[in-house]
Amino acid sequence: DADVTQTPRNRITKTGKRIMLECSQTKGHDRMYWYRQDPGLGLRLIYYSFDVKDINKGEISDGYSVSRQAQAKFSLSLESAIPNQTALYFCATSPTGVANTGELFFGEGSRLTVL
Amino acid sequence: TQLLEQSPQFLSIQEGENLTVYCNSSSVFSSLQWYRQEPGEGPVLLVTVVTGGEVKKLKRLTFQFGDARKDSSLHITAAQPGDTGLYLCAGVLGAGSYQLTFGKGTKLSVIP
Numbered sequence: 001d002a003d004v005t006q007t008p009r010n011r012i013t014k015t016g017k018r019i020m021l022e023c024s025q026t027k028g029h030d031r032m033y034w035y036r037q038d039p040g041l042g043l044r045l046i047y048y049s050f051d052v053k054d055i056n057k058g059e060i061s062d063g064y065s066v067s068r069q070a071q072a073k074f075s076l077s078l079e080s081a082i083p084n085q086t087a088l089y090f091c092a093t094s095p096t097g098v099a100n101t102g103e104l105f106f107g108e109g110s111r112l113t114v115l
Numbered sequence: 116t117q118l119l120e121q122s123p124q125f126l127s128i129q130e131g132e133n134l135t136v137y138c139n140s141s142s143v144f145s146s147l148q149w150y151r152q153e154p155g156e157g158p159v160l161l162v163t164v165v166t167g168g169e170v171k172k173l174k175r176l177t178f179q180f181g182d183a184r185k186d187s188s189l190h191i192t193a194a195q196p197g198d199t200g201l202y203l204c205a206g207v208l209g210a211g212s213y214q215l216t217f218g219k220g221t222k223l224s225v226i227p
Contacts, residue, residue, distance in 0.1 A: 109155070
């Protein structure tokens with residue numbers, strides 16, 4: 001079983017709909033992240049959380065919100081989806097520690113298409 | 116402006132050939148990582164380099180971190196079709212930083 005699990009893996013929706021992508025992890029890591037990946041643009045950080053009470057915006061947070069329900073769960077919501085939010089979304093985790101050098105452990109991705 | 120520039124963007128080679136891909140920046144990184152991503156999957160960490168001039172080997176893959184910690188290279192010897200994928204470099208800007216900055220990647224195709 002995957003250490004970082006994302007659901008759904010694929011979703012097609014219409015403009016204006018509310019969408020939630022969920023992420024759960026069994027790695028025991030405190031830090032969790034949401035990225036989106038677009039062809040030619042690479043991976044860009046949407047939001048990140050260092051613990052259950054901590055939420056931080058990344059470089060492209062507009063149009064998105066997140067919820068850290070537990071150490072192991074971090075969900076991403078699109079309140080009103082628009083076509084330019086069509087992308088591949090990744091959840092990732094990383095450990096916290098003195099020697100932390102930022103290594104990320106990714107889920108398998110959620111492909112979202114907004115029509 | 117892209118903080119980490121990867122080159123080439125695309126690379127198609129024959130099985131058995133050697134290749135090098137590059138990750139360059141004008142900024143100094145406290146550490147730098149290389150990931151490989153296969154279609155339909157998330158990126159998987161290959162290596163982390165933290166010391167200027169450091170060289171790490173992973174079977175047929177050799178990673179080097181520049182002396183000034185502004186650039187890195189990945190060399191693959193005798194490429195195999197299983198090496199096909201998107202190679203991403205990612206760096207941490209400061210010792211106290213939490214955030215990885217990604218390059219756009221090099222898409223490698225190894226033809227049997």
